[in-house]
Amino acid sequence: RTISLGRPIANTQVYVLDLNREPVPVGIPGELYIGGMGLARGYRGAPQLTAERFVSSPFRAGERLYRTGDQVKWLPDGRLDYIGRIDYQVKLRGFRIELGEIEAILADDPTVKQAVVIAGNEQNYRVVIVREDAPGDKRLVAYVVAREGRRCDPQALRRALRDMVPDYMVPAAIVPLNEFPLTSNGKVDRGALPAPVAAPVHDSAQPIEPRNR
Numbered sequence: 001r002t003i004s005l006g007r008p009i010a011n012t013q014v015y016v017l018d019l020n021r022e023p024v025p026v027g028i029p030g031e032l033y034i035g036g037m038g039l040a041r042g043y044r045g046a047p048q049l050t051a052e053r054f055v056s057s058p059f060r061a062g063e064r065l066y067r068t069g070d071q072v073k074w075l076p077d078g079r080l081d082y083i084g085r086i087d088y089q090v091k092l093r094g095f096r097i098e099l100g101e102i103e104a105i106l107a108d109d110p111t112v113k114q115a116v117v118i119a120g121n122e123q124n125y126r127v128v129i130v131r132e133d134a135p136g137d138k139r140l141v142a143y144v145v146a147r148e149g150r151r152c153d154p155q156a157l158r159r160a161l162r163d164m165v166p167d168y169m170v171p172a173a174i175v176p177l178n179e180f181p182l183t184s185n186g187k188v189d190r191g192a193l194p195a196p197v198a199a200p201v202h203d204s205a206q207p208i209e210p211r212n213r
Contacts, residue, residue, distance in 0.1 A: 005032075005072065005080040012036035014080065015065065016072055021058050026074045029083055033065040040066075092138055095168045102171070105164050106142060109157060111150040139172040143193055145180060152176040172196075 008014045016030040017023060024030040035057055042050030057063040071083040084098060091097070106112050146152045154174035161170045173196040181192035 003082040004075070005082050007079055008036075009038075012038055013059075015059070016074055016080070021055075024073075026076055029071050029073045031086055032068045032070045032072045032080070034068060035060070035063055035065045039064065092140060093168060095166075097140070097169055102140075102142065102161065102165065102169055105161055106144060106157060109152075109160060111146055111152045112144050112157075113147040140169070141193075141196060142171040142174045143180065144174060144176055145178070146176060 013035045015023060015033040015035070016028075017033055018030050021033075033055075039054075042054050053067050054064050055067060057065045069086050071086045072080045073083060075081050142157070144152045144157070152174075154176065157174050158170055175194070175196055177194075181189040183189045
């Protein structure tokens with residue numbers, strides 16, 4: 001099903017732009033930018049984030065646009081169709097991966113707790129990221145926090161994922177954590193998540209003997 005964002009309200013301009021901040025045609029996904037009289041001045045006390053999200057408008061001199069990070073597309077009737085978050089999409093070994101899809105499958109497991117980000121309540125988070133611990137070595141890694149009184153089994157989670165998604169979407173490692181590191185505003189600090197210390201988990205704990213010469 002689709003999620004319609006409707007049309008822009010009065011005194012608000014919205015744009016669907018590509019990576020070069022050029023408008024995309026109807027039906028083509030792009031990032032949603034917002035401008036107009038209702039635009040805020042920025043993030044209070046966060047100049048770096050303000051500079052990242054509030055950018056100069058290529059269409060109106062002296063005005064700014066807000067980068068939402070949302071991927072959308074125009075519908076033929078002038079409405080916006082929401083697709084997902086751009087920052088949860090990665091390209092790995094030539095495949096474009098929607099990380100939210102992997103998160104949703106993990107969250108369906110009875111051992112994994114699903115919740116929104118709440119400051120001071122790290123037990124409720126789960127996240128999937130792409131790591132590059134060595135130059136050129138990109139891996140999909142899942143970090144999970146168990147439900148209260150439960151234990152996350154990385155091998156079982158990998159088998160469940162393999163039944164649902166292609167092999168390239170199965171993380172190279174699944175790392176159970178007691179809690180997730182948080183940023184100052186209470187969100188998961190992805191840069192502080194630990195690198196996996198063990199080799200990627202395999203579905204068989206027994207070594208496989210050579211079958212031929």
